[in-house]
Amino acid sequence: xxxxxxxxxxxxxxxxxxxxxxxxxxxxxxxxxxxxxxxxxxxxxxxxxxxxxxxxxxxxxxxxxxxxxxxxxxxxxxxxxxxxxxxxxxxxxxxxxxxxxxxxxxxxxxxxxxxxxxxxxxxxxxxxxxxxxxxxxxxxxxxxxxxxxxxxxxxxxxxxxxxxxxxxxxxxxxxxxxxxxxxxxxxxxxxxxxxxxxxxxxxxxxxxxxxxxxxxxxxxxxxxxxxxxxxxxxxxxxxxxxxxxxxxxxxxxxxxxxxxxxxxxxxxxxxxxxxxxxxxxxxxxxxxxxxxxxxxxxxxxxxxxxxxxxxxxxxxxxxxxxxxxxxxxxxxxxxxxxxxxxxxxxxxxxxx
Amino acid sequence: xxxxxxxxxxxxxxxxxxxxxxxxxxxxxxxxxxxxxxxxxxxxxxxxxxxxxxxxxxxxxxxxxxxxxxxxxxxxxxxxxxxxxxxxxxxxxxxxxxxxxxxxxxxxxxxxxxxxxxxxxxxxxxxxxxxxxxxxxxxxxxxxxxxxxxxxxxxxxxxxxxxxxxxxxx
Numbered sequence: 001x002x003x004x005x006x007x008x009x010x011x012x013x014x015x016x017x018x019x020x021x022x023x024x025x026x027x028x029x030x031x032x033x034x035x036x037x038x039x040x041x042x043x044x045x046x047x048x049x050x051x052x053x054x055x056x057x058x059x060x061x062x063x064x065x066x067x068x069x070x071x072x073x074x075x076x077x078x079x080x081x082x083x084x085x086x087x088x089x090x091x092x093x094x095x096x097x098x099x100x101x102x103x104x105x106x107x108x109x110x111x112x113x114x115x116x117x118x119x120x121x122x123x124x125x126x127x128x129x130x131x132x133x134x135x136x137x138x139x140x141x142x143x144x145x146x147x148x149x150x151x152x153x154x155x156x157x158x159x160x161x162x163x164x165x166x167x168x169x170x171x172x173x174x175x176x177x178x179x180x181x182x183x184x185x186x187x188x189x190x191x192x193x194x195x196x197x198x199x200x201x202x203x204x205x206x207x208x209x210x211x212x213x214x215x216x217x218x219x220x221x222x223x224x225x226x227x228x229x230x231x232x233x234x235x236x237x238x239x240x241x242x243x244x245x246x247x248x249x250x251x252x253x254x255x256x257x258x259x260x261x262x263x264x265x266x267x268x269x270x271x272x273x274x275x276x277x278x279x280x281x282x283x284x285x286x287x288x289x290x291x292x293x294x295x296x297x298x299x300x301x302x303x304x305x306x307x308x309x310x311x312x313x314x315x316x317x318x319x320x321x322x323x324x325x326x327x328x329x330x331x332x333x334x335x336x337x338x339x340x341x342x343x344x345x346x347x348x349x350x351x352x
Numbered sequence: 353x354x355x356x357x358x359x360x361x362x363x364x365x366x367x368x369x370x371x372x373x374x375x376x377x378x379x380x381x382x383x384x385x386x387x388x389x390x391x392x393x394x395x396x397x398x399x400x401x402x403x404x405x406x407x408x409x410x411x412x413x414x415x416x417x418x419x420x421x422x423x424x425x426x427x428x429x430x431x432x433x434x435x436x437x438x439x440x441x442x443x444x445x446x447x448x449x450x451x452x453x454x455x456x457x458x459x460x461x462x463x464x465x466x467x468x469x470x471x472x473x474x475x476x477x478x479x480x481x482x483x484x485x486x487x488x489x490x491x492x493x494x495x496x497x498x499x500x501x502x503x504x505x506x507x508x509x510x511x512x513x514x515x516x517x518x519x520x521x522x
Contacts (some may be wrong), residue, residue: 097386111503128483132409143389146424162428165421172417189485300426 025214027034032124034215036113044260045075047223048306051312058316085249098151099120102251105136105144105258112137117192119278119296131183134269135176138224144258145233145243152246159167160242163323164233165225171223171230177338181345182206182273195277205282207274209348212341214274216334218310221266223330225259228315232323267307268300275303360401368394381427385420392416403476406485 030114049064050072056063064071089098115130116332117123127133142165149161180342183189185206198206207214223230244255278296285291306332357511369393392415399408442448479487492500 093380094382097382127405129409129485132406132413132485134411136417139413140389142417142421143386143424146421146428147386150428159430162425165425169418169421171411174360176413188483190483312398 021208025100031123033114036118037110038123040110040261040264041115041257043264044257045079047260047264047308048078048256050077050236050308054309054312055316058313065322071236078254083250086252087249087251088219088246090246092151092153094151094153097147098246099251101144101148101151102247102254104147106261107143108137108141108144109261109265113261114211115191116265116268117137117195117277118274118300120192120195122297123192126190129189131179131189131194131273133270134265135172135179138175138262138265139172140150141170141258141262146253148247152243153157154246156240157243157245160233160245164243167223167226167230167330170327171220171334174216174330174334174338175220175224177335177342178213178220179273180338181213181341184342184345184349185209191272191277195272195279198276199279199282202281202283204279204283205274207276209276210341210345212337212344214270216338216341217270219329219334221270222311222314223268223326225260225262225311227263227311229318229321230326231320232326237253238344261312263308264304267304267311270302270307271300357401361398364394364398364401368398382424382446383429385424388423389416391418403479404484406488 052074053063053071067073067077089095092098112125112134115127115133117126132255145164145168146161149157149159149164152158152297182194186194188194188197194206198204222228226233232242234244243254247255280291280299368391371387371394374387375384375391378387392411396408396411396416399405399411474487474491
């Protein structure tokens with residue numbers, strides 16, 4: 001472990017020597033961060049388009065068709081519209097908190113991107129506690145939602161935020177426990193090392209030995225990102241729009257942005273921990289060596305989009321859960337399952 | 353000559369002091385909790401500074417992510433209007449300040465006489481080579497296994513106790 005490990009990514013690509021001046025290091029890090037944020041923002045914009053198209057076709061509609069060819073410019077038109085809408089702040093004692101809440105949500109979602117390795121040599125920071133960092137950030141992102149609900153001075157928003165806080169705390173436990181199996185198998189909390197540990201196995205993905213953990217993680221990821229069937233914090237039929245009912249214009253779209261970035265981060269986590277990240281299973285690459293020529297980012301993006309597609313598929317298929325079922329599922333099914341997974345994994349690891 | 357680490361430490365020290373003062377002087381309890389959140393972020397930063405990245409993450413996950421959220425929950429559910437209107441300090445505050453000053457003196461004298469103990473097996477280099485979480489795990493599960501298990505038992509009793517208290521009337 002040398003001190004420069006965190007700048008590894010762009011250094012390797014641009015060929016900057018590691019012992020260059022502080023200013024150059026700073027510039028390299030900044031370029032790296034801006035690049036990642038810009039690319040992810042673009043993906044978020046088109047993830048909304050992808051979602052509307054997927055759900056549209058699942059419901060035998062066409063989805064957006066008007067703006068551009070097959071509605072391709074729709075996300076840009078939506079963004080422009082939201083940007084120019086009136087920004088309304090309700091009468092409340094907590095104006096500063098009200099304005100801070102959406103920024104907090106986006107800040108939390110974006111800062112998770114810092115530790116995600118997109119392929120073997122490209123990441124912002126390669127830290128030893130990658131998994132814990134993501135869990136910590138997703139734990140802290142609850143505050144944005146609670147602050148929004150509290151500062152909105154509205155009962156619907158407040159109820160939505162209380163629901164959300166309880167839901168996120170409950171499912172964080174299950175999510176953390178479901179990843180313990182991965183940590184035991186890989187012997188590391190570093191996301192990059194977890195991917196290379198998966199390469200050591202012939203099947204190349206922890207998905208197979210850790211299917212229980214994967215199931216718990218996926219369900220918890222739906223709850224953590226407030227997606228259907230666990231979108232109770234924003235249940236339209238009960239709570240208008242939940243915690244962001246009082247927000248409009250740009251501030252509303254920041255919540256939207258935060259949700260989609262969180263979805264991308266959760267999908268990336270799932271891909272890195274269970275699907276072998278940017279690598280393919282050694283069985284396949286040994287059978288077809290030509291696949292080694294394809295850059296890793298292709299597999300990573302394909303897997304992430306496959307995962308995001310599951311989010312949309314479930315949204316088009318399942319109705320919303322009732323709140324007490326949600327809590328019961330979290331505490332009485334997922335947490336015991338995750339604990340059982342830990343016990344089984346440790347025994348197998350001990351015997352092997 | 354002030355080095356960069358010293359500057360960082362100065363920032364964290366000053367910010368933590370100011371934030372702690374804001375926590376106890378904020379009029380609305382909800383604001384207090386939000387200042388405390390900022391304080392926890394700074395404490396996590398200080399842990400990172402000490403090469404204790406595992407503790408930093410746990411600080412955020414447990415204190416900021418779980419315990420403080422529950423604080424916020426309780427404060428939002430309670431009706432805190434009285435606290436906002438009423439006086440924030442009780443009459444006997446000079447006595448309180450005198451007491452705090454004497455405790456501060458009691459803490460200060462031992463600290464000013466501290467001498468550094470002999471360096472153990474885990475130097476900064478050793479911890480960096482093995483990563484903080486691995487070293488911490490090994491120490492907890494070998495040298496300090498018994499105290500660790502005792503602490504977990506105490507926590508388990510607290511959980512069971514809370515459930516018993518909550519479910520009694522049902």
